[in-house]
Amino acid sequence: MKLNVGTIRSTCNGFSSIAELAQDARALFLDNAELDFSSCRFFEANMAAPLYVVIARLRDDLNDVIIHNLRPATENILKKNQFLTVFNMGVLTDTNQTTLPFKIFKRQAGGQFNDYLDTYMRGRGIPSMSDALTKRFRQSLFEIFLNAAIHSDSELGIFVCGQFFPQLHRLDFTIADAGVGFRENVRRYTGQKRMSSCAAIEWALTEGNTTKTGNQPGGLGLKLIKEFIRKNEGKLQIVSRFGYYEFSSKGDSFNRMDHDFPGTCVNIEINTQDASSYCLKSELSSDDIF
Amino acid sequence: MDKSITIKVADLIGSPLCISAEDGQKVFDKVEGFLKDGRNVIISFDRVTMLISLFLNVAIGQLYGSFSEEEIRTKLRVEGLSGDDMELLKRVVDNAKRYYANPQQYDAAWQDEGDEDEQ
Numbered sequence: 001m002k003l004n005v006g007t008i009r010s011t012c013n014g015f016s017s018i019a020e021l022a023q024d025a026r027a028l029f030l031d032n033a034e035l036d037f038s039s040c041r042f043f044e045a046n047m048a049a050p051l052y053v054v055i056a057r058l059r060d061d062l063n064d065v066i067i068h069n070l071r072p073a074t075e076n077i078l079k080k081n082q083f084l085t086v087f088n089m090g091v092l093t094d095t096n097q098t099t100l101p102f103k104i105f106k107r108q109a110g111g112q113f114n115d116y117l118d119t120y121m122r123g124r125g126i127p128s129m130s131d132a133l134t135k136r137f138r139q140s141l142f143e144i145f146l147n148a149a150i151h152s153d154s155e156l157g158i159f160v161c162g163q164f165f166p167q168l169h170r171l172d173f174t175i176a177d178a179g180v181g182f183r184e185n186v187r188r189y190t191g192q193k194r195m196s197s198c199a200a201i202e203w204a205l206t207e208g209n210t211t212k213t214g215n216q217p218g219g220l221g222l223k224l225i226k227e228f229i230r231k232n233e234g235k236l237q238i239v240s241r242f243g244y245y246e247f248s249s250k251g252d253s254f255n256r257m258d259h260d261f262p263g264t265c266v267n268i269e270i271n272t273q274d275a276s277s278y279c280l281k282s283e284l285s286s287d288d289i290f
Numbered sequence: 291m292d293k294s295i296t297i298k299v300a301d302l303i304g305s306p307l308c309i310s311a312e313d314g315q316k317v318f319d320k321v322e323g324f325l326k327d328g329r330n331v332i333i334s335f336d337r338v339t340m341l342i343s344l345f346l347n348v349a350i351g352q353l354y355g356s357f358s359e360e361e362i363r364t365k366l367r368v369e370g371l372s373g374d375d376m377e378l379l380k381r382v383v384d385n386a387k388r389y390y391a392n393p394q395q396y397d398a399a400w401q402d403e404g405d406e407d408e409q
Contacts, residue, residue, distance in 0.1 A: 110309045114340065135374075142309050142342045150311065150344075183408070196408055208385055212311075217351040217389035220343040220381060242408050260408075284376040286367040289383050290359070 001025060002034045005051075007041045010172055010267055012246070012255050014047060015239045019259035022054045029061045038069035048083040048102045049161040049176040050239065050265040055086075056156045056178045057262050081161060097126065100162030100173060107149040107158060110142070116160070117141065126164050127171060127272035136228050136278045137173075137270055143221035144175045144266045150212065152179025152264065169273040170234075176265035182240040185211040197243030198254040205245070225268070231276055235269040294330040294367070297321060299349075300337040308341040314348030321349070322356055325365055335370035343382055350379065351386030359387065 003021050008014045025033055035055075037043075058065050067087050070078070078084045079092035082101040094101075100120040105113055117138055120126065129137070148158045154177055162173040186200035187193055189211040195203070203209055205226070210218030222238075226247055229236045235248040240263070244255040297320050300306050303313040317333065324331045333350070335341065353362055371379065 111305065111307060114307055114309075132374075138340065139342055142340060143344060146309055146311075146342065146344050194408075208388060215355060216311075216348055217354070217382075217386040218344070218347045220347065220385055224343060224378070224381070278374060284373070284380055286369075287363065289368070289376065289380045290363040290366055 001028055001031060002036050005035050005037045005040045005043075007039075008043045008047045008051070010044050010047060010174070010237065010269070012244045012257065014044070015050060015237075015244060015261060015265065016257040016259055018047070018050050018054060019239075019257055019261035021051075022057065022262045023259045025054065025058055025063075028058060028063050031063050033058050033063050033065045035065065035067045036069050037067065037071065037074060040071065040074060043074045043078065044172070045077045045081045045083070045099060045163040046161045046172040046174040046267065048078065048081060049159040049174040050261070050263075052083075052086070052102070052104070052159045053176050053178045053261070053263040053265065056159070060156060060178075081163070083161070096166075098164040098166060100126070100160075100164075102159070102161040104157045104159055105145075107152070107155070109158075110146060110149070113142070113145050113158075113160070120162070127166075127169070129272050130275065130278075132278035133232070133270075133272075133274055133276070136232075137171075137268075140225045140228055140268060141173060141175070143225060144268070147221055148175055148177045148179070148264065148266075151182075151185050152177035153185075154179035154263070164272070169271060170269050171272050172267055172269045174265060174267040176263060178263040181261075181264050182238075182243065184241075196256065197241040198245070198256055201238055201240060201243045201245045202254065228278075229268065229270070231278075232274045233271050234274075235267075237267040237269075238264070239266075240264040294332050295324050296332045296334050297324075298334045298336065300335075306337050306339040308335070308338050308345040308349070311344060311348045314345040314352075317349035318352050321353065321366070325353070325357055325361065328365075330365050330367075332367045332369055335368065335375070338370065341371075341375050341378065343378060346379055346382040347386065351382045351389070354383075354386040354390045 080094040081099040156178040159176045164171045182200040183197045186203050207223045208219045212218045233249050238245040246253050
């Protein structure tokens with residue numbers, strides 16, 4: 001089966017296009033899937049993570065997946081970020097060091113994810129952000145990674161990828177999984193069998209709400225990330241099944257996508273020129289906290 | 291008063307990364323045991339390089355399900371946290387107090403929200 005991949009950017013349309021691929025290929029089993037990039041004029045490299053959600057599902061159904069007709073610029077960037085290594089299509093040295101390579105992690109691999117960030121967020125062309133900004137950014141990425149590990153209910157792994165856009169002073173980092181999505185988790189937890197994907201994302205964004213079982217408090221991670229993104233004037237996107245959520249300095253927006261993305265993807269875009277102080281000189285003591 | 295027990299988190303979980311719920315549970319189990327015995331506990335975050343809310347919810351937030359605020363305030367201390375991590379812990383503790391005060395509150399508010407048929 002031929003699947004046409006169009007231009008893919010980190011937008012609602014870009015995610016919806018990837019979801020459409022998944023929907024078109026849903027019935028494939030022990031078959032061939034050819035991702036045809038001939039109509040793809042531009043592919044934002046961090047979007048390799050959600051694209052791999054589709055590929056992981058296809059491979060899990062024992063399909064052979066191949067990539068065809070990449071334009072040279074797209075092939076270059078996808079070789080630089082090592083995405084094409086999963087198709088044995090080679091790798092290019094990332095001379096400008098603007099990529100955080102595509103990588104598949106096991107759900108339990110929090111330590112390896114830390115090593116990955118150590119390797120690719122320091123001493124490369126990736127921006128020399130302040131230590132405080134770097135810490136908040138990394139904390140946010142860990143919150144997302146560990147949430148994917150807990151909630152995805154999928155053994156296919158967690159797919160990560162990042163791209164620095166030097167002229168724009170923006171760094172996008174994308175974490176995706178091929179799991180059950182917010183909707184399924186929130187429906188199970190609340191008993192709301194018909195809750196929509198957007199409503200489920202909204203539920204999960206509410207401080208204190210968590211589908212984690214075991215009588216434990218939770219539901220702070222996404223709220224903290226939003227606070228960070230607000231201060232940083234960056235952007236947060238959450239895609240899960242039919243739901244698309246975006247938060248930026250322009251505000252919140254939810255959109256119901258036309259197609260069903262078979263998992264969850266979170267993209268954080270940060271403003272790398274942010275000079276805000278994130279190091280709070282807190283006077284809090286244990287007495288104040290407890 | 292008994293001498294306080296110091297729990298060195300990085301040693302206990304064998305990592306400077308306080309990121310997983312499983313490791314948070316290890317810390318919770320130790321702290322809960324000592325508090326039940328009436329001991330004073332210091333949780334030391336020395337050498338910890340990464341701390342997220344997910345870990346703190348389990349390690350410390352969960353204590354509010356077993357002990358009163360008064361017990362925790364008089365018997366538990368933390369050390370080795372930077373200012374911003376202390377603020378993070380404060381958020382986690384406030385969230386936990388709300389959660390255990392009324393764990394069903396958030397769910398109930400959503401009973402009639404957002405129904406929409408999706409395939």
